[in-house]
Amino acid sequence: MLKKLTFGLLIMSLLLGTSLVSIGQDDGMMEFEITQEMIDASPYLQSVIPRLDEVYDTSEFAKDPPYRIAFAAQGTSNAWSALMDAHAYWYVEELGEDVVSELLYGDAQASADIQVPQVEDLLAQEPDALILVPMGAAALSAPVERAMMQGVPVVLCASAVETDNFVTEVGTNLYTVGANLATWLIDTVGADGNFLMMTGIPGVTTSVIMEEGALAVFDAYGIELLDNQPGEWSPAKGKQIMETWLAQHGDEIDGIWTGGAQMAQGIISAYEDAGMEIPPIAGGEMQNGFLRSAMEHGFPFYAWMYPNAMITICLDAAIQILQGEPTSRFIDFVDTMPEARPFTDAEAADYYRPRWSDDVHGPITMSDEKLAELGFLVEE
Amino acid sequence: MSLAKPYESATGFSSWRLRKLVVDFGVYMALAVLLIAAIFLTPKLYEVNTIAVVMRQASQLGIVAIGQTMILLVAGLDLSVGGIFIMTSIVVAEVTNGRDEMVLPAILISLGIGALIGAGNGVLVTKRRVPPFVATLGMLVLVKGATQAYTKGVPGGFVPDVLGIVNQSWFVLSIPLLLWLGLNAFFIFVLRRTAYGRKVYAVGSNTEAARLSGISVDVIRISVYILGSCLAVVSGVVLTGYVGYVDRFIGTGLELDSIAAAIVGGTAFVGGRGGLLGTIAGVLMIQILSTMALLMGLDIEVQFIIKGLVILGAVTLYSVASIEE
Numbered sequence: 276m277l278k279k280l281t282f283g284l285l286i287m288s289l290l291l292g293t294s295l296v297s298i299g300q301d302d303g304m305m306e307f308e309i310t311q312e313m314i315d316a317s318p319y320l321q322s323v324i325p326r327l328d329e330v331y332d333t334s335e336f337a338k339d340p341p342y343r344i345a346f347a348a349q350g351t352s353n354a355w356s357a358l359m360d361a362h363a364y365w366y367v368e369e370l371g372e373d374v375v376s377e378l379l380y381g382d383a384q385a386s387a388d389i390q391v392p393q394v395e396d397l398l399a400q401e402p403d404a405l406i407l408v409p410m411g412a413a414a415l416s417a418p419v420e421r422a423m424m425q426g427v428p429v430v431l432c433a434s435a436v437e438t439d440n441f442v443t444e445v446g447t448n449l450y451t452v453g454a455n456l457a458t459w460l461i462d463t464v465g466a467d468g469n470f471l472m473m474t475g476i477p478g479v480t481t482s483v484i485m486e487e488g489a490l491a492v493f494d495a496y497g498i499e500l501l502d503n504q505p506g507e508w509s510p511a512k513g514k515q516i517m518e519t520w521l522a523q524h525g526d527e528i529d530g531i532w533t534g535g536a537q538m539a540q541g542i543i544s545a546y547e548d549a550g551m552e553i554p555p556i557a558g559g560e561m562q563n564g565f566l567r568s569a570m571e572h573g574f575p576f577y578a579w580m581y582p583n584a585m586i587t588i589c590l591d592a593a594i595q596i597l598q599g600e601p602t603s604r605f606i607d608f609v610d611t612m613p614e615a616r617p618f619t620d621a622e623a624a625d626y627y628r629p630r631w632s633d634d635v636h637g638p639i640t641m642s643d644e645k646l647a648e649l650g651f652l653v654e655e
Numbered sequence: 656m657s658l659a660k661p662y663e664s665a666t667g668f669s670s671w672r673l674r675k676l677v678v679d680f681g682v683y684m685a686l687a688v689l690l691i692a693a694i695f696l697t698p699k700l701y702e703v704n705t706i707a708v709v710m711r712q713a714s715q716l717g718i719v720a721i722g723q724t725m726i727l728l729v730a731g732l733d734l735s736v737g738g739i740f741i742m743t744s745i746v747v748a749e750v751t752n753g754r755d756e757m758v759l760p761a762i763l764i765s766l767g768i769g770a771l772i773g774a775g776n777g778v779l780v781t782k783r784r785v786p787p788f789v790a791t792l793g794m795l796v797l798v799k800g801a802t803q804a805y806t807k808g809v810p811g812g813f814v815p816d817v818l819g820i821v822n823q824s825w826f827v828l829s830i831p832l833l834l835w836l837g838l839n840a841f842f843i844f845v846l847r848r849t850a851y852g853r854k855v856y857a858v859g860s861n862t863e864a865a866r867l868s869g870i871s872v873d874v875i876r877i878s879v880y881i882l883g884s885c886l887a888v889v890s891g892v893v894l895t896g897y898v899g900y901v902d903r904f905i906g907t908g909l910e911l912d913s914i915a916a917a918i919v920g921g922t923a924f925v926g927g928r929g930g931l932l933g934t935i936a937g938v939l940m941i942q943i944l945s946t947m948a949l950l951m952g953l954d955i956e957v958q959f960i961i962k963g964l965v966i967l968g969a970v971t972l973y974s975v976a977s978i979e980e
Binding site: 357477509522650 | 898902956
């Protein structure tokens with residue numbers, strides 16, 4: 276009996292271990308492991324981890340093409356989301372009218388208040404599927420539930436909602452992203468370093484989850500941060516905060532964790548003005564402006580990717596659902612888009628694209644001609 | 656037998672005098688208290704580097720607060736300055752595309768567009784009798800929408816290197832600070848020593864009386880809105896150089912902070928009372944509070960609460976003090 280129990284426990288731990296590794300980053304860089312304690316403390320992990328192994332039976336949604344797909348987008352609020360929209364239109368064109376006959380579009384202007392009624396408007400047009408980039412986890416939960424009740428399968432793209440009643444989510448484990456950034460920083464500087472943290476917009480799911488993951492790692496090492504403030508994904512706000520931090524802590528700062536490349540640009544600019552050496556920064560992205568500054572100044576950094584091109588995976592998922600194929604309940608874009616992996620300063624030149632304008636977030640799956648047409652290429 | 660003044664206390668110090676003291680010097684006293692508190696709470700505030708940072712950041716808010724104060728003096732309000740920052744940043748980047756020699760044309764074009772926006776606000780408020788809040792809010796949405804339609808959410812171009820000069824500091828002096836002080840000196844002179852300045856106060860104090868005494872009330876109001884918009888353009892240029900990057904959200908929140916700075920500084924919401932010296936103190940109070948909160952490592956929620964309390968406290972004090980005037 277004891278042997279059977281031990282064997283059973285061993286098998287369970289192996290299965291759990293396999294699922295945990297699958298949400299880590301297989302990039303040859305330092306990895307961190309999610310512990311049971313972290314899962315217990317995080318509703319996000321409690322939602323994501325079980326879904327990694329779940330498959331949704333989509334037979335109830337099966338129908339013949341062409342499909343009318345609703346896309347409730349973040350909208351033209353910044354370059355990242357503008358490129359996501361461009362990818363969506365481009366990919367629908369590539370798929371052809373016999374697959375997707377119409378893309379019904381809603382521009383939320385990055386606001387949950389605008390997006391909630393917009394989703395209702397989109398559903399009133401009776402689409403075959405809804406792709407939603409949620410602007411607020413709580414606010415968008417009810418519209419998602421209503422869509423599912425109406426028989427419209429929902430694909431969450433790039434962010435999450437609080438309800439579990441949707442077909443699939445396309446993204447990556449943001450908790451792991453935040454934790455990996457913190458782990459790299461500690462690995463580079465040492466656990467006795469003095470660290471600062473600059474997060475995105477308070478309350479926005481992406482920012483909150485990344486922060487949660489990072490803090491779990493800092494806590495695990497017993498690190499007390501010098502400070503943690505929201506830079507609101509703004510270069511100006513990021514710079515203002517960094518200037519004050521520099522005045523306060525100066526040379527004591529050994530490393531900075533940041534939740535986005537825009538803030539990293541503000542941080543770099545503050546250091547540049549102060550004429551001080553830039554410490555390691557965890558939280559760059561494949562954003563051309565950040566990479567240009569980083570290469571000019573040559574400091575250690577760790578960058579992650581959150582590709583706007585993941586909309587193509589979301590569209591594929593919607594089509595798969597409408598074809599009645601079983602669909603995984605959590606699709607990590609890294610599995611389909613292996614180039615969207617983290618990288619460090621050592622590889623900066625490989626990711627920098629001289630012809631892209633500063634605000635382009637890679638990787639891009641569209642052609643350069645298409646980018647030029649959209650105004651994202653600079654004159655040579 | 657001597658007649659006691661109204662509200663005269665046994666000590667001879669009337670409550671009327673106290674109220675007058677609060678109205679006239681409240682913000683300076685509050686600033687002094689804040690600076691004394693900083694000695695104990697955040698001594699770092701007194702280091703040269705920190706003072707330079709505070710002054711440079713205060714200048715960005717301070718320049719736009721000059722215009723906002725003048726608009727408040729004529730019983731107006733301008734929310735559209737938020738759109739003007741973004742428009743300026745985009746025009747500078749698009750027109751110059753990183754070329755230093757194109758900075759002047761870019762600034763002139765921005766000033767031209769800014770003046771048109773200000774004139775639009777002024778005409779709506781004076782000729783169409785649209786309440787300033789509604790008129791300038793509508794203009795804010797219009798300008799943001801127009802910049803978005805033009806850029807499709809993706810501002811192009813580069814910020815020229817020469818604008819990076821706004822980031823240089825010499826001791827505590829910087830270009831934005833000198834600009835802020837210079838503009839303050841000029842507009843304080845205009846408001847206190849010229850007929851135009853007296854007309855601004857007259858229009859804000861009592862519009863009908865001003866009209867009856869021959870002042871072109873509408874012209875004064877429209878001109879003040881134009882000045883406010885042009886000052887927002889100047890602030891937008893400084894912000895663009897500060898960030899060094901075309902940011903579609905540049906200056907977010909400064910429109911409300913500029914109103915808050917003027918109100919904290921003693922400028923009345925109903926017009927006709929207040930001035931730029933108070934606004935300077937108001938700007939410094941808001942900036943020093945923000946910096947102190949950061950130096951103390953306070954959470955962002957606490958920072959908002961403190962800011963809100965200061966604004967509410969100032970408005971309450973001024974209104975209580977003004978009741979008996």
